[in-house]
Amino acid sequence: MAEHRPCTARNETPLQRADRNFVELLQELRVTQTGVQILFAFLLSLAFTSRFEDLDAVQRVTYVITLLLAVLAATLFTAPAALHRSLFQQGAKPRIVQVSSRLATAGLVVLVFAFSGSVLLVVDVTMGRAGGIAACAGTFLVCVGLWGLLPRLVRRAGLRDEEGGTAARSASETPSQDGTRIPAPLRRTVVQPATPNEAVPHREASARQR
DSSP states (O other): GGSSSOSSTOOOOOOHHHHHHHHHHHHHHHHHHHHHHHHEEEEEHTTTGGGGOOOHHHHHHHHHHHHHHHHHHHHHHHHHHHOOOTTTTOOOOHHHHHHHHHHHHHHHHHHHHHHHHHEEEEEEHHHHHHHHHHHHHHHEEEEEIIIIHHHHHHHHHHHHHHHHHHHHHHTEEEEOOSSEEEGGGGGTTTTOOOOHHHHHHHHHHHHHOO
């Protein structure tokens, strides 16, 4: 019964949350799979071009490694679909989402090296070994920055905004005598009850006037 009670800010049950997370994960995989498919098709066709025979030993090794990395990335990105199909209607959706997320993360890591290797190969053939190494390093840094560093920075900024918003709300509210916080716009409209020490002089002044 506990699995069917709302558990998130969206008023979702754990199963509803797992369904939504899996749909979002599949949308992400569709984007990444497009890049992997283009890269894989390019690498496959490259071996059948006339200029492929002119590649030296280093370039051929780079080509083979990059091709295998592209295959591995494609396999990791398609593994969640195979996992879901194998465990379909067996009540394992939360576990499927957890494992699929790790597979997608591993696929992105492999894809970074596949992109870097492909850039190294192309630039090495067209501009030389030094240019290929520089382009490979630049591609690697860009991918790591956008896929790894940027999400961390966005997360930290969000946490700072949440902390700032919580502090601002706390500062704008004044605790009343019974512990209830009163928002700043209502402070002047709410009459605070007098404390016992303040009530005694007030009663004595009223008795003298009578």
